[in-house]
Amino acid sequence: MGDHQCPKLAVWKFASCDGCQLSLLDCEDELLALAGEVSIAHFPEASRAMAPPPYDLSLVEGSITTARDAERIHEVRKHSKTLVTIGACATAGGIQALRNYRDVKEFTSIVYARPDYIDTLATSTAIADHVPVDMELRGCPIDKHQLLELISAVINGRQPNIATHSVCVECKLRGTVCVMVAHGQPCLGPVTQAGCGAICPGCDRGCYGCFGPQDTPNTDSLGKVWLQADRQPDELRRVFHNFNAAAEPFSEAGSKYGQDDHS
Amino acid sequence: MARTITVDCLTRVEGEGALTIRFDGDSVRDVKLRIFEPPRFFEGLLRGRALEEAPDITARICGICPVAYQMSACHALEDAVGIHVGEPLRTLRRLLYCGEWISSHCLHMFMLHAPDFLGYPDAISMAQEHAELVRRGLRMKQVGNAILSTIGGREIHPVNVKVGGFYRVPAAGELKALLPELIRARDAALETMNEFSRLNFPDFERDYEFVALRHPQEYPFCEGRLVSSKGLDIEVHDFERAFQEEQVPHSTALHSVIKGRGAYVCGPLARVNLNFDKLRPLAREAAVSAGFSVPCHNPFRSILARALEVIQVIDEAIEIIESWAPPAYASVQIPHKAAIGFSCTEAPRGILYHRYEVDGDGLIQDANIVPPTSQNQKSIETDLFDIAARLAAMPHEEAVLLAEQTVRNYDPCISCSTHFLKLGIKRE
Numbered sequence: 001m002g003d004h005q006c007p008k009l010a011v012w013k014f015a016s017c018d019g020c021q022l023s024l025l026d027c028e029d030e031l032l033a034l035a036g037e038v039s040i041a042h043f044p045e046a047s048r049a050m051a052p053p054p055y056d057l058s059l060v061e062g063s064i065t066t067a068r069d070a071e072r073i074h075e076v077r078k079h080s081k082t083l084v085t086i087g088a089c090a091t092a093g094g095i096q097a098l099r100n101y102r103d104v105k106e107f108t109s110i111v112y113a114r115p116d117y118i119d120t121l122a123t124s125t126a127i128a129d130h131v132p133v134d135m136e137l138r139g140c141p142i143d144k145h146q147l148l149e150l151i152s153a154v155i156n157g158r159q160p161n162i163a164t165h166s167v168c169v170e171c172k173l174r175g176t177v178c179v180m181v182a183h184g185q186p187c188l189g190p191v192t193q194a195g196c197g198a199i200c201p202g203c204d205r206g207c208y209g210c211f212g213p214q215d216t217p218n219t220d221s222l223g224k225v226w227l228q229a230d231r232q233p234d235e236l237r238r239v240f241h242n243f244n245a246a247a248e249p250f251s252e253a254g255s256k257y258g259q260d261d262h263s
Numbered sequence: 264m265a266r267t268i269t270v271d272c273l274t275r276v277e278g279e280g281a282l283t284i285r286f287d288g289d290s291v292r293d294v295k296l297r298i299f300e301p302p303r304f305f306e307g308l309l310r311g312r313a314l315e316e317a318p319d320i321t322a323r324i325c326g327i328c329p330v331a332y333q334m335s336a337c338h339a340l341e342d343a344v345g346i347h348v349g350e351p352l353r354t355l356r357r358l359l360y361c362g363e364w365i366s367s368h369c370l371h372m373f374m375l376h377a378p379d380f381l382g383y384p385d386a387i388s389m390a391q392e393h394a395e396l397v398r399r400g401l402r403m404k405q406v407g408n409a410i411l412s413t414i415g416g417r418e419i420h421p422v423n424v425k426v427g428g429f430y431r432v433p434a435a436g437e438l439k440a441l442l443p444e445l446i447r448a449r450d451a452a453l454e455t456m457n458e459f460s461r462l463n464f465p466d467f468e469r470d471y472e473f474v475a476l477r478h479p480q481e482y483p484f485c486e487g488r489l490v491s492s493k494g495l496d497i498e499v500h501d502f503e504r505a506f507q508e509e510q511v512p513h514s515t516a517l518h519s520v521i522k523g524r525g526a527y528v529c530g531p532l533a534r535v536n537l538n539f540d541k542l543r544p545l546a547r548e549a550a551v552s553a554g555f556s557v558p559c560h561n562p563f564r565s566i567l568a569r570a571l572e573v574i575q576v577i578d579e580a581i582e583i584i585e586s587w588a589p590p591a592y593a594s595v596q597i598p599h600k601a602a603i604g605f606s607c608t609e610a611p612r613g614i615l616y617h618r619y620e621v622d623g624d625g626l627i628q629d630a631n632i633v634p635p636t637s638q639n640q641k642s643i644e645t646d647l648f649d650i651a652a653r654l655a656a657m658p659h660e661e662a663v664l665l666a667e668q669t670v671r672n673y674d675p676c677i678s679c680s681t682h683f684l685k686l687g688i689k690r691e
Contacts, residue, residue, distance in 0.1 A: 015301040018277045018676075019326020019419040025374060026418055028405040032397070035387045044274040046374065047385030048667075065301040095323045096303040110307040120302060141326060141419040199416035203423040204593070205430040208319060210420070238312060243323065260311070 007056035007155045010042035012076050014062025014069050015096055015124060019141040020087035021045055021061050027144050034148070038155060053079030057154050060133075063089040063096060063124045070121070070130060077131035082154055085127045086147065088140035092212055093246035095140070097124040100246055101260035126246065135160065140210035140243040143195050163194045164215040167207050170198035179206055186226050188239060191217035191249070212244035219253035233257040273667055275375040275385070277327050278677025282670065284651050291651035294644045296670070300677055309630040314340050314621050315426055315597070321617070321632065322420045327370065327676055330363040330411065331610030332617075333424040334485055335632075339617040340426045342500075343604025344597055351590050352428040353485075358438075358583045359414045359424070360484050360608075361576040365407025365448075366418065367611035368531070368569040371674040372459070373400025376566050379668040380462040396458070399451050403573070406448045409441055410580060428594030438584045445584070449577045453549055456570040460553035465665070468560040469649060471642065472524065473533035476609055482541045482575055483534065485608045490537055491527065492558070500605040502616050508633060519638040526641035529613025530673065531568035532559065546575040562646055562672040569674075599625035610635050612674055636675045643673050 011021050025046060027034065041051035058080035064070050077083055085091050093100070100123045108120065127133055135154075137146055146162055153160035163169070167189035171178060179185040179201045187206030189198070193214040200207045213219075223236055240254030254260075273282055281297040305324055312320060317336040322329035334356060341348065348356075373396070374386040383389040390397035408418040414433055415421020423430050474495065478487035489505070490496050497505050508517040521527050539547070539557045550556065555567050601623045607616045613635030620629040646669050654662040 013279055015303055017323050017326040017329075019323075019329070022277075022326045022370075022419060025370065026404075026408060028401040028408070031401065032387065032390055035390075040385075040387065044279065045277060046275065047387070048274045048378075049384035049388070050274075065303070069301065094303075095308070095320060098308040099304060102307070104304075106307065108302075108304070108307075110304070110310070124303075140323065141417075196417070200422045200430075203416050203429075203431045205422065205425075208422075235313070238316065242316075242320075 006037060006039040008041035008051060008054070009038040009151070010055040010058045010076075010080065011045070012042075012058060012060045012062075013045070014060070014073070014090070014127070015065040016062030016087065016089045016094065018045065018061070020090075020139075021059070023086075023142050023144040023147055024059075027148060030148055034151065038151065054081065055079055056081045057151065058083045059086050060084065060090050060127050061086050063093045063126060064130055065096060065121050065124045066119055067121065068119070073127060073130050082134045083127075083131070084150060084154070085133050085136045087142050088138065088210060088212060088243045089124075090127045091136045091138055091247070092244040093124040093126050095243050095245070097246035098241060098260065099124055101241065124246070137162070138193050138211040139195055143197070146195055165194055166190055166214040166217075167192045167194050167196070167198050167201075167211070170194045170196070171201050174198055174202065176201045179204065180225070184229055186229065186231050186235075186239070188222070191219050191222050191253075208239060208242060209250065210243045212247045213249040217249045219249055223253065223257070273670060275378070275671060276675050276677060277325075278675075280677045282647070282666065284647060284654065284666065286651070286655055289652070289655045291648055291655075294647045294651065296640055296644050296647070298640070298677055306630045306632055309619075309627050312627050314343075314599075314619070314625045314627055317619065317627065317630075318424050318426060319420075319422075324632070324634070325676055326419050327367055328363060328610045328612065329420045330359055330415070330424070331608060331615050333421070334360060334608045335606050335610075335615045335617040336619075337424065337426050338485055338606035338608060339604045339619050340621070341597070341604070342606055343602040343619055343621055344600060345602075346427065346595055346597060348428045348595055351588070352432075352594070354583055354587075355414065355429065355432060357484050358410065358580055359421070361580040361583070362407045362410025362414070364576045364611050365573055365580075366404050366411060367407075368573050369400055369404035369407060372455070372566055372569050372573075373397060373404070375674070376671055377459075379664070379671060380566070399455065403448045403451050403455070406441070406444045406577075409444065413437055413441060425594055427597045428592075430593060432589045432593045434589055435587050438587050442581065442584055445577055445581050449574070449581065452570065452574045452577050456549045456553050456555075456567070456574060459566055459570050460555060462566070464561060464563045465668075466561075467563060467646075467650060469562070469646060471533075471560060472521065472527040473536045474521075474527045474529045474614060474638075475534040475537045476607060476614060477537060478541070480541075482538055482543070482579075483609050485606070489607060489614070491521070492533075492536060493524070495521065499607040499616070502605065502607060502633070503618070503631070506633070506638075508637070517633075517637050518641050519633060520641060526645055527638065528642045529635050529638050530565070531572050531611075531613075532562065532565040533613060534609060535559070535568040535571055542571070542575055543578050545578045546571050549574050563668070565672050565674075599623060612636060612676055613638060634676070636673070636677060639673045639675065643670055643675065646672070
């Protein structure tokens with residue numbers, strides 16, 4: 001796949017839904033052009049052909065939830081010149097990090113009759129908790145245009161142009177009226193990183209935070225606004241403890257509004 | 264002579280797992296599709312969440328068929344509280360599902376399955392000699408994604424689906440803008456059906472029990488009775504009475520069986536076999552002109568079932584858009600009450616069952632989700648068992664390819680069923 005002189009791209013999967021790596025195959029217009037610029041050296045979901053390490057750019061999807069994966073990520077790091085985490089699972093532990101607030105044994109027995117067959121850690125953790133990460137792309141899932149920008153930046157040796165400001169800026173840019181101010185809809189936009197294109201407010205609903213915390217999130221202030229609008233603390237806990245539950249600002253904010261234990 | 268064949272990774276499937284075939288001399292001793300993708304415990308983490316969150320949370324089970332999870336979650340929760348969204352929201356849901364079927368089927372046909380038939384490691388290298396085919400496939404896939412992002416806000420994990428309907432209904436103009444590309448894609452789909460019908464299909468058949476939804480008027484998406492090719496005919500809420508999930512040591516996905524009978528098959532081949540008469544005339548004519556008829560018991564021909572379904576849903580999408588008039592409301596109110604609800608919808612890979620128990624505050628107390636790939640897992644193993652004698656007589660690389668292709672016939676979504684596929688054929 002591609003010229004061997006090209007930078008070698010590898011795609012790795014840990015605990016995830018496959019959606020972020022699918023974003024690469026969803027670049028229908030750019031895929032064949034991209035394949036001319038990089039050599040796709042390891043991408044099991046798309047190809048049987050696999051080139052040996054080292055790799056110039058590794059895209060890592062998914063979180064660490066098993067002892068085996070906690071070892072495997074060190075192998076991936078060792079073989080990768082640049083390692084980029086893609087998506088909420090890799091950057092923050094993903095929705096499965098909700099287990100971090102609960103008893104994983106209880107979870108295993110809800111799903112499996114023989115929990116003893118199942119090998120799993122008590123927590124779901126981000127890749128950066130295990131190995132140094134060079135760059136990250138947020139989102140559940142990531143945005144494919146940001147992915148193309150990042151790959152292009154890496155192969156051209158420049159910094160990618162990825163915003164770290166809030167979703168609010170994107171609403172202003174697209175001319176979407178503020179759903180919270182105008183319609184009283186609870187929205188996580190003020191504390192959430194941009195990148196999706198403010199698609200939730202674009203669909204007349206509040207942002208639910210799938211790109212994780214922005215640079216300087218004021219979660220306390222946002223929480224007050226929600227409570228003043230008669231939202232319940234439990235709801236606030238749930239919205240912060242969601243797809244980026246283990247991202248620190250969201251983790252702390254959610255825990256201020258109650259316990260996740262459910263008996 | 265003792266011989267071991269091992270391949271590190273079964274590729275071009277969604278998610279990761281392993282396959283082991285053990286021989287005693289020339290006869291097969293054991294076939295195991297090992298799924299060790301780490302479990303993510305969705306049924307556990309749904310407990311205590313608000314029912315309104317279920318479509319967004321369960322979408323994250325699968326990045327390839329999130330709409331299927333959203334549809335099954337919405338229908339089960341609406342069943343629990345006794346609500347029907349009614350027309351035209353029901354039709355808008357069908358259109359959204361059309362988008363996912365187009366996108367998911369085209370991904371599998373052109374990028375994952377066709378390289379097996381044409382002899383390439385992947386679609387990108389296939390494009391060097393079959394550029395037109397790959398470009399056509401990508402463009403067809405794109406129109407599916409365009410439906411998803413126009414209605415849903417984005418292709419993967421759409422944000423516009425809610426229990427009770429949608430957050431926002433698209434204006435007629437937004438949908439009509441999709442028509443030129445859909446009309447072009449319909450021709451491309453007809454051409455694809457003809458082209459794929461000329462592929463070289465291994466001569467292999469098995470006496471499957473096919474299971475699918477069946478609706479009195481329509482090709483099934485979200486409603487109907489659960490029927491099988493061997494006489495099963497039940498309401499969806501009787502699913503757990505007829506089917507059973509079993510845990511096996513070599514897999515983090517639970518295996519499903521029909522109680523008292525064993526393995527069954529769901530997905531495009533099952534749907535086409537059980538609902539051929541409900542296909543739109545254009546799809547039925549395309550089947551006839553491509554020489555595809557039912558019953559079809561050759562799993563390698565599932566690529567034709569997918570091609571046929573792509574014609575079906577593109578044609579339906581065009582009809583829906585041409586007559587689309589947006590309603591004044593985007594959703595219906597969902598009351599909170601203690602109840603249990605059930606649903607089964609046709610995900611691209613087959614029936615997807617959801618059951619929820621909710622309390623009076625609208626919190627989920629219990630959830631059960633049965634994805635299509637875990638239902639097909641036992642049949643995949645049985646296919647491999649039956650084809651293994653042929654594998655034993657083949658050169659190594661050819662045997663590995665055919666074993667992999669046998670798995671890929673099912674378009675297994677291992678992430679859904681929990682998952683890394685490592686292929687090892689052991690001959691002792």
